[in-house]
Amino acid sequence: MLNHLEVCIDNIESLHYAQQGGATRIELCSSLALGGLTPSFGFMKQAARTADIPVYAMIRPRQGDFLFNDDDVEIMLADIHAARSASLQGVVVGVLNAQGEVDTDILRSLMKEAQGLGVTFHRAIDQCIDPFTALENIMSAECERVLTSGLQANALSGADTIAEMVQFCGDRLNIMAGAGVTANNVAEIISKTGVKEVHLSGKTTRPSMMINYSKQAYMGNADVDDFSVPVTSAEKVKAVLKAPQ
Template sequence: MTMLLEVCVDDAAGLAAAIAGGADRIELCSALEQGGLTPSPGLIALAAGSSVPVRAMIRPRPGDFVFDEADVQTMLGDIAAMRAAGLEGVVLGASLPDGRLDRDLIRRLMEAARGLGTTLHRAVDLVPDMAEAVEQAVVLGFDTILTSGGALTALEGIDTIAHAHHVAAGRLTIMAGAGVNDTTAPQLLSRVALGALHGSCSGPAPAASPAAARLGFVSPARRRTSTSKVAALKALLPQSRSA
C-alpha cells in the first residue's frame, strides 16, 4: 500500500520545512490560523519551483463557504493565476446556506480548473449527508476530498471518514485532515486504509517581536511548520510516495 502525505503551509519557511521533511505534496495557503486562504503571488511563484507537487487553496476570505458573485470572480481569477504559475492543482469548494455543496458554483470553478488536480476542501465537513456529498464530488470531477468527517479532528470524525472512504470506492481519494500527526495517524489508519493524510505538522510560533505582538500584528494562533514533525509523520506511513 502506498500513501500520500500532504502538508499545508502558509509561508516560505513552511514550504521549505515541509519539503525537507519529506512531504509528498504541498497545500499552499495564507493565514492557516483562519483555516487557510488563497496564497500570495510571491509565495505562489516560489512554490512553483518546488520539487514536489503543489496545490493552492482557492478561498478569497475567511468565514463560511457561501460565496457571492464578487467572490466567484475572485476565485476564477485565482484559479487562472495558479494555472499560469504552473502549479499542479487547486483546492476549492462552496456551500449553500444549508451546508449542502453548491454544485452549480463548484461546477463553474471546476470548469476553470480543467486539467489541474482538484481537491474538495473542508466545506464538505458542513454537509448534512456525507455519502451524498461524496457522490456529488465524483460527478463534479474531484480527485480528492479533504475531510475531518465533520468533526473538530479527524480522529473524532473517523466513523464518517470511513463511511466516505467506503462510498468513494476508489473513484477518488479520501484524505483525512485536522489534528493528524504522528500520534493520531496510527489510530486513523488502524480504522480505515486511507490513501492520503493531510496535516500542518506544526508547533506554536513564538512572537519574535513583543512590539509587533502588542500592536496586534501577530496572531496568537500562528504556528510554524516543523521539518521533524513532517518526517515523523511520514515515517509512520506505508511507502509514502510522490503524487
C-alpha cells in the same frame, strides 16, 4: 500504507521544512490560523520555483463560511487562473449553498476554470448536512479527492464516518483524512479508515530574529505574539511518516 502525506503551509520557509520532512504534496495557503485562505500570486510563483513536489493552492477568498456570492466566485475564478499561471499543479476548493449542500453550479464553474489542474474539495464537506450526497456531487464534478475530518473536530473523532466515505467512494474518489493528524494517532486513523492520504500542518513556532524592536504596538490582536513565527516542523512531518502503519 500511505500514498501521500500532504502538508499545509502559509509561508515559504515552511515549504522547505515540509519537503525536508518528507511531504509528498503541499497545500499552499495564507492565514492557516483562519483555516487557510488563498495565497498571494507572488507566493504561488515562489512556491512553484522552490518545490520539488506538487503544490495545490487553496482557493478561498475570505474567512468564514463557504456560502459565496457572485463577487466571491469571480475572485475564485481569477485565483484559479493565477494558480495555473504560476505553474502550480492544482487547486483546493469548497463551495456550499445555504441549505448545507455542495453548490454544484459554482463547483462546475470552478472545475471548468481549473481544467488541466488537479482539484481537491476541502473540508467544506464537513459542514454538509448529507456528506454522501455531497460525495456524489463532488465525484460528478470530477474532483480528485476530498479532504475531511469525518464531520468532526478532528480526523480521529470522525474516523467511523471517514471509513464509510472510503467504502462509499471506492476507487472513484480519494479520501484524505485531515485535522489533528499527528505521529501519535496517524496509525490509528489509517487503520480505522482505510485512507491512503493524510493531511497535516505539523506546526511549531520559532522566535523572531529581530534584535531590537518596540513592544508597544501590535499588528493585530494584542494576544497574538508578533515575534513568534509559526512554521512547519520538519521533525513532526517526518515523525508521521515514520509512525508504524
